[in-house]
Amino acid sequence: MKLAAVLATRGAHVATIAASAPIAEAVAELAARNIGALVVLDGAGAVAGIISERDIIRALAAGGPVLDIPVADVMTRDVICGTLDDDLETVLAVMTAGHFRHLPVVDNGQLIGLVTTGDLAQALLQSLAGRVETLEFRLEAEIEQFGVGR
Amino acid sequence: MSSPGPLRVAIIGSGPAAMYTLEHLLAEPELDVTADVFERLFTPYGLVRAGVAPDHQKIKGVTRAFEPLLHDPRVRLFASVEYGRDLALDDLRRHYHAACFATGAQTDRRMGIPGEDLPGSLPATAFVAWYNGHPDYCTLAVDLEQEAAVIVGMGNVAIDVARILCLTPDELRRTDMPAYAIEALEASRIREVHVLGRRGPAQAAFTAPELKELTTLEGATLRIRPEEAALDPRSAAEVERSADRTLARKVQLIQEIAASPGPPRSRTLHLRFCIAPLELLPGPGGAVAAVRCTRTRLVATPSGGIAAEPAGEEEVIPAGLVFRSVGYRGLPLPGLPFDDRLGVVPNRAGRVIDPATGAPVPGCYVAGWLKRGPTGVIGTNKPDAAETVRCLVEDAAAGRLPAPPEPDPAAIPDLLAARGVRWLTCADWQRIDRLEREAGAREGRPRVKFTSLDAVLAALEQAEAPTSAH
Numbered sequence: 001m002k003l004a005a006v007l008a009t010r011g012a013h014v015a016t017i018a019a020s021a022p023i024a025e026a027v028a029e030l031a032a033r034n035i036g037a038l039v040v041l042d043g044a045g046a047v048a049g050i051i052s053e054r055d056i057i058r059a060l061a062a063g064g065p066v067l068d069i070p071v072a073d074v075m076t077r078d079v080i081c082g083t084l085d086d087d088l089e090t091v092l093a094v095m096t097a098g099h100f101r102h103l104p105v106v107d108n109g110q111l112i113g114l115v116t117t118g119d120l121a122q123a124l125l126q127s128l129a130g131r132v133e134t135l136e137f138r139l140e141a142e143i144e145q146f147g148v149g150r
Numbered sequence: 151m152s153s154p155g156p157l158r159v160a161i162i163g164s165g166p167a168a169m170y171t172l173e174h175l176l177a178e179p180e181l182d183v184t185a186d187v188f189e190r191l192f193t194p195y196g197l198v199r200a201g202v203a204p205d206h207q208k209i210k211g212v213t214r215a216f217e218p219l220l221h222d223p224r225v226r227l228f229a230s231v232e233y234g235r236d237l238a239l240d241d242l243r244r245h246y247h248a249a250c251f252a253t254g255a256q257t258d259r260r261m262g263i264p265g266e267d268l269p270g271s272l273p274a275t276a277f278v279a280w281y282n283g284h285p286d287y288c289t290l291a292v293d294l295e296q297e298a299a300v301i302v303g304m305g306n307v308a309i310d311v312a313r314i315l316c317l318t319p320d321e322l323r324r325t326d327m328p329a330y331a332i333e334a335l336e337a338s339r340i341r342e343v344h345v346l347g348r349r350g351p352a353q354a355a356f357t358a359p360e361l362k363e364l365t366t367l368e369g370a371t372l373r374i375r376p377e378e379a380a381l382d383p384r385s386a387a388e389v390e391r392s393a394d395r396t397l398a399r400k401v402q403l404i405q406e407i408a409a410s411p412g413p414p415r416s417r418t419l420h421l422r423f424c425i426a427p428l429e430l431l432p433g434p435g436g437a438v439a440a441v442r443c444t445r446t447r448l449v450a451t452p453s454g455g456i457a458a459e460p461a462g463e464e465e466v467i468p469a470g471l472v473f474r475s476v477g478y479r480g481l482p483l484p485g486l487p488f489d490d491r492l493g494v495v496p497n498r499a500g501r502v503i504d505p506a507t508g509a510p511v512p513g514c515y516v517a518g519w520l521k522r523g524p525t526g527v528i529g530t531n532k533p534d535a536a537e538t539v540r541c542l543v544e545d546a547a548a549g550r551l552p553a554p555p556e557p558d559p560a561a562i563p564d565l566l567a568a569r570g571v572r573w574l575t576c577a578d579w580q581r582i583d584r585l586e587r588e589a590g591a592r593e594g595r596p597r598v599k600f601t602s603l604d605a606v607l608a609a610l611e612q613a614e615a616p617t618s619a620h
Contacts, residue, residue, distance in 0.1 A: 004492055005525045009537075011498040013508045082453040084492070093391065094454030103453065107491060126537070130530025137529060141211050 003091060003105055004084040006123045007113040014104070014114045016041050019048045019072040023059070026051050026071050037102040039111055040075045047104050047111050049075035081106045082115070088127070092120045156182040156224075157546055158557055160242050160249040162233045162483075164189040165196020166528045167518020168252035169216040170535035176222055178543055184224045186246075186562060190232040191285060192574050192606050193582060194220065196254060198528070199599075200284040201275075203310040204325035205317065207596050212528055220576045226559075228566065229574040230603060236571045239485030243513065245561050247551040248542055250515040251486065251502075252535075255478035255493060255524040261302060265430030266474070270438035274301065274311045274475035281314055281335070283328035283599040293437075294338035296470030300441045302427050303475035304347035305355040311473050312345050313363065316370035316417045326596040343370070343419045344467055348426035348446050348458040350378075351404040352385035358400040361421075365407060370417035372407055378423040379408035382448050384456055424448070425465065426458060430472055440468045478524035486514065494523050500538030501545075513551050515542050572607070581613055582606055 017026050017038045026038055030053065037052035051071050059066045059074045066074070080098070082091055082105045095103060095117050105113040159175060161168050164187050175183055193199055195213050202209045220227050231237065233253070242249040258273035260266060270293055279287035299315055301308045317325075319336045327335075347354050364372045381389065381401065389398050404421075424446045433439030443465045446458035480495070482488035487505050489496045495516045496503045502514035517538040518531050526534075545551050566573055574582075582600060589598035600606045 001525055002523075005522045008489070008492050008494045008522045009497055009499055011496065011503045011508065080452050083451065083455075085457075086451065086453045086455045089392070089394070090388070090454045112491065126533040127526060127530060129533040130526050133529030133532045134527045135529075137212055137215070138208070141208055 001088040001123060001127045002084060003082050003086045003088065003115060006088060006115050006119055007084070007105055010113065010115065010119055014039055014111060016111065017051065017071055018043075019070065019075070021071050022068050023056060023071060023074060024067040027056065027067070036116070037114075038071075039102075039104050039114055040071055041111065045111070046109060047079060047081055047106060048072070049077045050079045050102055050104065051075040052102060079104060083107065084112075088120055088123055091115075092117065092124065095120070155557055156184045157248070157551075158246045158554065158559070159183060159185045159542070160246040161185055161187045161252060162249060163187075163196060163252040163254060163518075163520075164194035164227070164229070165252060165254055165518065165531075166198060166212070166216075167254070167521075167531040167535055168196070168250075169219055170532045171250050171252060171517045171539060172219045172225065173215075173532075174536050174539035175542075176219065176224060178539065181543060181546075184226075184559065186226045186228060186559075187220070188231045188233055188237065189227065189229040190253075192230045192600070192603050194227060194229060194579060200279055200282045201307075202282075202528075203278075203314065204282055204327045205313070205321065206310075207326070209528070210326075210596075220579070225576075226562075227574075227576040227579060228562070229579060231566060231571055231573045234484040236566065236569060239514075241565065243552070243554065244556050245554050245565075246513070246557075247546065247554055248513045248515060250500075250517055250538060250542065251483060251495065251520055252517040253481075253483060253520055255480040255519040257479050257481055258474065259477040259479050259493075261427060261474050261476055263427055263429055265432065265438065268430050268432050268438040269436065270296070270470055271430055271472040271474070274303070274307050274473040275478060277311055277473055278307060281327050281331040283326075283331070283601040285601055285603065288328070288330065288601045292334065293471060294334055294340060297339055298342040298344070298467070298469040299340050299471040299473065300427075300467055300469040301343065301345045301473045301475055302441075303477075304345060304349075305475060305477075306357065306360050308345055308473075308475035309356045309360045309364065311475060312343050312419055313367065315340055315343050316364075316367050316419055318367075318369040321368060323593075324595065326590060326599060328599055328601050330601075340471070341417050342469075343417065344469065345419070345421050346425050346427060346441075346443065347421075347423050349456065350381060350385050350423050350448055351401050352381055352389050352397065353448075353456060354400070354404075354423070356400075358396055358403055361400065361403055361407075364419060364421075365412060367415075367419070369415050370419045371412045371415045372419050372421065373411050374404060374408040374421045374423075376405075376408040378425075379405045384448060384450060388456065424458065424461075426460070428460075428464070431466070433470070437470065438472050439470060440466050441472060442466050478519065480520050480523070483520075487511070492523055495520055497521055499541055500534075501541045510545075510550075512545075574606070574610075578610055581610060585609055585613065 042048040586597040
């Protein structure tokens with residue numbers, strides 16, 4: 001299964017914030033939407049980074065004022081982005097190994113979605129359930145035809 | 151629910167996603183529900199009838215699980231009724247609490263290379279519909295006078311097309327292909343079939359059983375080049391790491407076939423890896439005559455995947471017939487939003503979403519390929535439909551479904567009749583099914599399909615006077 005299929009049923013909306021916005025704005029946005037991360041965009045609308053709860057907690061732990069500094073100072077740069085053609089299981093393995101939970105999805109350089117490890121796990125579960133369903137059906141048909149086990 | 155009477159649901163389409171939606175709706179405990187199924191063609195079951203290969207009758211047997219659903223007293227089938235032509239979204243809103251759209255992905259993705267539209271270059275999906283007797287594709291021009299065919303893509307559809315091109319007359323006559331397709335394929339002069347994958351054996355989308363089947367063909371030898379069957383280190387690591395054991399088995403099978411191809415037969419099926427088409431080249435008559443390809447090399451993507459990029463070395467494969475099989479694509483439906491990039495109706499877990507506001511469109515749902523894109527096997531539609539039905543039932547319980555002003559079930563036949571629509575019922579489908587099976591039994595085949603509405607109507611009139619509804 002590809003990321004396109006995961007993104008399709010998640011609604012295309014992605015919560016974003018400008019790199020120049022203050023952390024206070026990010027905190028308000030995270031709280032209002034009840035989510036864990038925002039994609040940070042540069043002036044041209046390209047992905048500049050990602051700011052998650054963890055980034056903000058790290059900044060708080062480091063001490064000093066946090067709420068008024070720009071998102072750009074706290075966000076994670078060098079974000080790994082996915083593409084629509086990426087394979088679900090491969091991406092899940094990379095995210096698990098790299099300990100990150102949010103993956104922006106880009107197409108032709110533009111942000112088009114965000115998937116979380118939770119989204120991917122749920123999609124994987126559905127995909128596996130579908131395979132089990134198909135196998136069970138095939139098995140029942142074989143048993144009916146050949147009377148296996150009767 | 152605010153309005154009295156059962157929850158009225160319209161289901162658009164009757165393929166696997168529609169049928170699983172119906173199954174989950176009917177199985178919902180304590181839900182008083184009735185459902186009307188609208189199907190564009192004169193027969194139900196979508197791609198099970200028109201997409202699953204005609205020599206894969208066991209897979210087509212999934213309809214045995216669907217059949218009782220259409221006979222449920224809470225369900226009516228309106229076949230040969232097209233949403234957007236015979237019915238509009240406003241009609242559905244007037245007569246139903248909710249509509250679930252499951253019309254699939256009705257077109258193909260394009261390769262985006264020069265020459266793609268030359269005569270002789272076809273979407274694999276059109277060819278599949280042709281040999282399955284889909285009424286819209288019966289007259290497709292497929293030039294089987296050619297000696298070589300190229301299939302671009304490596305999913306199960308590509309493998310189906312390659313296999314069908316290689317079937318012997320004996321093998322063809324065991325299928326439920328329409329007579330025109332059997333005759334054309336029997337007379338086919340195609341001797342070389344090339345299936346092209348831009349990535350390697352570890353990334354091929356086909357599954358091992360489909361590949362294995364290619365080694366058992368009576369009239370064709372499967373050939374894989376040993377150098378193309380070998381894995382690059384990155385792919386080898388991917389196979390090693392994968393939790394999916396079927397991947398390792400598939401790669402092993404590919405390498406075994408490469409090492410010891412079967413004896414030469416009248417046709418040769420070449421499975422090629424790490425090769426991508428650049429351009430379709432025309433012959434003197436203007437039709438496609440060859441495919442210019444580039445060898446590819448595999449590179450890592452930032453997100454951990456493996457992509458193919460041109461490696462420089464080129465190759466020209468002579469072929470008078472080219473099928474592109476690089477994916478299906480959904481089509482917009484009148485009245486509903488559409489995500490052109492993903493080829494789906496924008497939705498969250500099956501609730502249709504207005505992209506402008508991000509808010510759900512009340513009473514509108516999607517299931518199957520129209521919801522998640524063209525991916526997965528038939529069974530994938532079951533959990534997919536379950537998710538959609540869960541949303542629908544939640545919305546019904548929360549009073550979020552607008553009550554239809556005219557919920558009387560009789561309004562639908564009245565409305566269709568007033569518009570001059572001649573629809574077929576479940577009872578009609580039962581008769582069609584019986585006639586097709588009986589005709590098949592006479593020829594030692596699973597069924598002989600009707601491929602036009604006129605023929606169906608004539609046969610129904612001849613058999614007995616059709617009932618209007620049940």
